[in-house]
Amino acid sequence: MLHKTPRRLIPIILFLLWGESAIAQTRTVDPETGSVTWEIQVHGVTLSLTQILPDQARAFYVNRGLPTTATESYAKSCVYMTILRNDSAPGAVHFRLSDWSVVSTTGSQPPIGAATWLKRFEADGLSQSARIAFRWAQFPPEQEYQPGGDWNQGMLSAGLPPDSEFDLIARWDVAGEPFEGILKNVRCAK
Amino acid sequence: MFVVQNRRCQWVLLLTAWLVFPVLADLPPLTHGLTPIAEPADSPTLRLTSMDDEIVDLASLRGQVVVVNFWATWCPPCRREMPSLEHLYQQVGDKGVTVLAVNVGEDEDTVFPFLGTVEPSPTFPILFDTDSSVLTQWRVRGLPTTFVVGPNGKLAYQAVGGREFNHPDLIDQLLQLLEK
Numbered sequence: 513m514l515h516k517t518p519r520r521l522i523p524i525i526l527f528l529l530w531g532e533s534a535i536a537q538t539r540t541v542d543p544e545t546g547s548v549t550w551e552i553q554v555h556g557v558t559l560s561l562t563q564i565l566p567d568q569a570r571a572f573y574v575n576r577g578l579p580t581t582a583t584e585s586y587a588k589s590c591v592y593m594t595i596l597r598n599d600s601a602p603g604a605v606h607f608r609l610s611d612w613s614v615v616s617t618t619g620s621q622p623p624i625g626a627a628t629w630l631k632r633f634e635a636d637g638l639s640q641s642a643r644i645a646f647r648w649a650q651f652p653p654e655q656e657y658q659p660g661g662d663w664n665q666g667m668l669s670a671g672l673p674p675d676s677e678f679d680l681i682a683r684w685d686v687a688g689e690p691f692e693g694i695l696k697n698v699r700c701a702k
Numbered sequence: 703m704f705v706v707q708n709r710r711c712q713w714v715l716l717l718t719a720w721l722v723f724p725v726l727a728d729l730p731p732l733t734h735g736l737t738p739i740a741e742p743a744d745s746p747t748l749r750l751t752s753m754d755d756e757i758v759d760l761a762s763l764r765g766q767v768v769v770v771n772f773w774a775t776w777c778p779p780c781r782r783e784m785p786s787l788e789h790l791y792q793q794v795g796d797k798g799v800t801v802l803a804v805n806v807g808e809d810e811d812t813v814f815p816f817l818g819t820v821e822p823s824p825t826f827p828i829l830f831d832t833d834s835s836v837l838t839q840w841r842v843r844g845l846p847t848t849f850v851v852g853p854n855g856k857l858a859y860q861a862v863g864g865r866e867f868n869h870p871d872l873i874d875q876l877l878q879l880l881e882k
Contacts, residue, residue, distance in 0.1 A: 558730065572776070576776060595730060597730055597863070640807070640832075640833060641807050641808065641809070641832075644806060644807030644833075644834050645774070645776060645807055645808075647834075648774060648777070648806060648807065648834070648837075648844075648845050649776060649777070651844075652843045652844040654843060655843045655844055655862070656843075656862075657862055657863075658735075658737040658860075658862070660733065660735040660737070661733025661734075661735050661863070661865075662737065662861070662862040662863055663730065663733075663862065663863035663864075664844040664845075664862065664863055665777075665778060665779055665863070666844060
């Protein structure tokens with residue numbers, strides 16, 4: 513069969529097959545909350561973003577003892593419950609959040625990590641327990657997932673105004689070899 | 703300030719919504735694999751106060767397999783895996799496998815009511831790492847993270863993210879470690 517296929521078409525066919533199986537982005541809406549989830553499975557890794565509505569973020573952190581000034585700025589910064597899982601990558605998946613890109617019409621920058629937020633909150637005088645809860649509820653700034661099911665779930669701030677649209681480029685490496693997964697047309701909650 | 707006060711009632715209602723939110727979200731299934739640690743080293747120290755106001759020292763558990771689980775009540779996968787830790791403890795606790803659940807950054811007033819909602823409610827020691835210093839010492843990068851310490855006191859396995867701890871495969875891994 514293949515020997516009858518013009519050679520110049522083979523790369524195109526392979527690209528189409530790869531694209532079909534590896535980058536099938538899904539979008540689902542939670543009927544109860546209206547939160548939208550975007551998910552891809554690529555290179556043996558699952559990546560998903562679920563909108564956390566501003567009121568949900570406020571409620572969570574007020575309950576953890578964060579001052580309202582701090583929760584207000586964070587809640588409006590386009591926050592997602594983020595899951596990254598190593599299902600069947602060829603080895604340990606290692607990433608740094610600082611290598612990821614939030615690409616919108618206003619430019620490209622990494623998601624805002626926990627350390628940056630905690631620095632912004634310094635003037636608000638967070639208690640130790642509030643600081644710990646905030647730090648550890650965030651998606652890890654750096655992590656390594658072994659194959660077969662290591663994963664994390666945490667909050668990720670895209671740092672964009674409500675209702676913005678962006679692409680998230682997540683980058684990781686497996687034994688030094690770089691990989692990336694792109695979630696396209698992700699929208700911030702209003 | 704006016705806006706904040708008006709919103710307070712709304713937030714109280716939303717606190718309930720938050721508890722429901724992670725349940726409704728399409729969460730991945732809990733896996734049941736433990737990753738062997740390539741070059742087993744002595745576990746970091748762990749000496750913390752338990753919910754029963756007793757000092758629990760990991761060093762005193764030498765000879766047992768110890769499952770050390772770092773968690774918090776606000777962490778959805780931690781909540782999901784907690785019943786399976788108790789099932790594990792009930793199944794193999796008398797065979798030399800014990801569980802220590804290290805809560806990070808919270809206090810008894812927060813943790814105790816949560817444990818009452820877990821079915822079955824944990825009977826293994828709940829320890830408090832109030833300033834997260836032990837978490838840092840164990841090089842945890844995300845919650846939950848679980849380590850398995852072998853009878854020789856060395857780190858044997860690690861699991862990042864929620865697990866189904868009473869899965870037969872995982873229990874086999876722990877019991878085999880006891881035989882080594």
